[in-house]
Amino acid sequence: MKRILSILFLLPGLISCALGQDPKRTAYADLITKETSFQHLSKLASTEFQGRGTGQIGGKMAADYIAEHFKSYGLKAPVAGSFFQPLALEKTSFQVSKFELAGKTFSNGKDFYIQGAGKGAVNASEIIFIGYGISDAKFNELEQQDITGKVVLVLNEGEPQSADGNYILTGTKEASNYVKNRNYRLQQLMAKKPALILAASTQVPLLLTRMSDRITAGRYGLASKGATPAVANVTTPVANISPAMADLILAKGKTSIQKFTAAVTKTGKPQSGTIKTKLSTEFGEVKEALHDPNVLGLLEGTDLKDEVVVISGHYDHDGINSKGEIFFGADDNGSGTTAVLELARSFAEAKKAGKGPRRSILFIAFAAEEKGLLGSQYYAENPIFPLANTVTCLNVDMIGRIDNKHLTGNHNYIHVIGSDKLSSELYEINRQANADYTHMELDYMYDDPKDNMRIYYRSDQYNFAKHGIPVTFYFSGLHPHYHTTEDTVDKINFEMMVKREKLVFHVAWEVANRDKKLVVDSNKQ
Incomplete structure (x- = not known):
């Protein structure tokens, strides 16, 4: 009897979730899987890619890998016919x-x-x-x-x-x-x-x-x-x-x-x-002088194609040192790079089936984030599409682990950072997408202006926020292997990583297809 009563109490919530879901959207979100995510991440964080260091061969290999997949998905090469936007870097x-x-x-x-x-x-x-x-x-x-x-x-x-x-x-x-x-x-x-x-x-x-x-x-x-x-x-x-x-x-x-x-x-x-x-x-x-590139792939929209949704994550990490030690960067940020690739493939499949987004989606894998957010700074100062037409930046940086805060508690979570800093609508879209589809704890601890880690300012989305563009930074948090040689694929929680990828997908789908651009109605620290 107790179990029956429990089920009866759960039914209204389950029915509500089901009614809120769009089967068409869910079908394409479900193309993101543990298997396909593992395939990308195991390559990006492999010994072959040598930690994807800026100015190192592994970084170039990662950029080529991303560009090849953007091309295979049918994305357009938006930088004068190229997928690469070279950075003018100085070491x-x-x-x-x-x-x-x-x-x-x-x-x-x-x-x-x-x-x-x-x-x-x-x-x-x-x-x-x-x-x-x-x-x-x-x-x-x-x-x-x-x-x-x-x-x-x-x-x-x-x-x-x-x-x-x-x-x-x-x-x-x-x-x-x-x-x-x-x-x-x-x-x-x-x-x-x-x-x-x-x-x-x-x-x-x-x-x-x-x-x-x-x-x-x-x-x-x-x-x-x-x-x-x-x-x-x-x-x-x-x-x-x-x-x-x-x-x-x-x-x-x-x-x-x-x-x-x-x-x-x-x-x-x-x-x-x-x-x-x-x-x-x-x-x-x-x-x-170094010239590591940002890697860009464009999925052109339909009636609102001049407006652009950016989905991003940096592909660089700390590379290989003179002792031959590799900083694999599976979580930081092989996981975010994988998310960019998985979302690009899913949205591309939707477009092939005639279900493409109204707004264009620009997928960007940024270079040199670890060196000071340089790839996103360069793009913001040299945008391929006008910043005035950029609706949002959804940035994914480290979504593959369980952080110290949640290690002994709820693993079903994601840190959602900055979603309400500039737009109350973006905050609500994140909340509703999660309520309808992914059902995680949305942790807003890093939105606290007194956060001494200043996480909101420490990844690529901030170079868009500085220009008044609403952003969200998706992050699973810090862990003991952060920026060590132990940040490896075997420690990734792929079940949670895929859930987090799907949340970004659903938020992007909503923003890319709604009638109006996101309102910019605040400027929170």
């Missing part, structure tokens, strides 16, 4: 051709890493050790001697403590800005205009291990705009070194980091000094 890397210290040779990216700009060389026979590099009435190391044009060694973490465990600068257990703001110490030092800063920290070996050669890979920008500096207002090169390298220098002065900190704690006074040892280095910025 700027800071390379070190020589670094000899205390009679030993060290390698940038392996033993240390340098941040800087321009080109230069430094040859010194002495290094000034300035301890914590503090300029304060209670503990002033920077005024002990003139460091202009000199090589200085600084401990880029911590600050002086007294024997009772209190910090000397604050007189309490509360640290000062030298600890709270990790750039404060270096900013103070740069104002003194040394030739080179050797900044020692226990974090350096950890970063070198975790980041590998990505830490020295350089920065990327659109060539027309110039590459954006990785560190603002850098006037002095900073060589980030390990405590072991610092102790190699300090040993020449018959001390060490441990002896230095013990002496500070005992005396409460600076322990700066000049150390006689040789340093010789040559370094400089190297610029390289």
Whole structure:
């Protein structure tokens, strides 16, 4: 009896869902399957494609793969007869051709890493050790001697403590800005205009291990705009070194980091000094032009074909490093690229059967998202179709996993981000499409303007939103394998991935076929 009553209670909801469904639309959504999604993703996130790195062979292979499938679906090549919109990219890397210290040779990216700009060389026979590099009435190391044009060694973490465990600068257990703001110490030092800063920290070996050669890979920008500096207002090169390298220098002065900190704690006074040892280095910025393309395929609409719905996802990831480690990027963003391909095929089949959309749909696989949303920035600044005629951008970036928030709870969810930022109608279309067809929890946590992750601003849809175009960003959330070599196909939840793809399909179908363009009636942060 209890089961019968439960079924009776469920029936109104089930009938309501069935009445809300359009069988024609459902038939084409159901062309998106676990099997076809797996075929694409297992290729895109394969060893063969080498992590689809910007400027790497794997990225080119991915672009070719997408274009070939767009062509096979019968999509039009909208970039003057091509599926490719090449980006004018510029990679700027800071390379070190020589670094000899205390009679030993060290390698940038392996033993240390340098941040800087321009080109230069430094040859010194002495290094000034300035301890914590503090300029304060209670503990002033920077005024002990003139460091202009000199090589200085600084401990880029911590600050002086007294024997009772209190910090000397604050007189309490509360640290000062030298600890709270990790750039404060270096900013103070740069104002003194040394030739080179050797900044020692226990974090350096950890970063070198975790980041590998990505830490020295350089920065990327659109060539027309110039590459954006990785560190603002850098006037002095900073060589980030390990405590072991610092102790190699300090040993020449018959001390060490441990002896230095013990002496500070005992005396409460600076322990700066000049150390006689040789340093010789040559370094400089190297610029390289890259031309990774956005990949575009157009499905032309009918009576409203001049209006365009964009369905997008970036195809690039972190590629392969010098050790041969592949960052497969199955979820980020092989899953979103797969969604673009699956939706393109489904809508193309609908058009072949005479059920094509009223508005045109532009499918875009963006390049260089991982380098700063550069592919979508380039498209927004050089649109193939007028932005004034672009109705919405539905962007898919990471839809294949279960995130940390939902791992022990409901797996039947999707983060829907930004749908109400500009258009209340787009928000409602997402909600209704899910209610009628996909029945997931729509998680809006990242719409909170106080979200410290600022996820809304971190994928390609934002370059459309900046121009007042309503957007939605579909996202399954962060997980422990994000941007690691462990983001692989075997961890993808294909059942949920397909559900999420179908939600995007139903939203796109509705927006592409409604009588009026989406209203733009808000501008939320």
